[in-house]
Amino acid sequence: xxxxxxxxxxxxVKNGRIHNGKxxxxxRDCGRQFVQDPQTKVIDQATxxxxxxxxxxxxxxxxxxxxxxxxxxxxxxxxxxxxASVPRPVTVSAKKKGA
Numbered sequence: 001x002x003x004x005x006x007x008x009x010x011x012x013v014k015n016g017r018i019h020n021g022k023x024x025x026x027x028r029d030c031g032r033q034f035v036q037d038p039q040t041k042v043i044d045q046a047t048x049x050x051x052x053x054x055x056x057x058x059x060x061x062x063x064x065x066x067x068x069x070x071x072x073x074x075x076x077x078x079x080x081x082x083x084a085s086v087p088r089p090v091t092v093s094a095k096k097k098g099a
Contacts, residue, residue, distance in 0.1 A: 006032045043070060051078065 001010045004027035015026035015033055026033050047068055054064045061079070065072045 002036050004030060004032060005034055006030050043074070048078070051075070052082075055079065055082075 002012050002025055003010055004012055004025075007027060007030045009027055009029040011028040012025045013028060015024045018024050018035060022035050024033060024035055047070065051064060051068055051070070054067065061072060061075050064070075065075050068075075
């Protein structure tokens with residue numbers, strides 16, 4: 001049997017197939033769905049640099065995802081992380097009292 005990656009339980013059952021035909025499993029203990037030996041695609045630095053340039057051109061995220069071959073979900077997370085890393089300067093000025 002295939003072990004669950006979350007709880008290490010051996011009580012797993014087959015749960016259909018995913019979009020590329022790989023077998024999908026479900027854990028009876030924790031309910032997690034998973035694929036045995038998932039393939040992770042690493043986005044190289046050249047693609048990230050291209051994405052940064054395309055973002056400056058104000059293209060849509062769907063268009064950038066199509067051109068670069070990354071998923072829209074990954075691209076949205078990448079853009080959110082870039083946005084969170086930009087410092088936001090805050091200036092506060094005191095109001096004069098009685099004015």
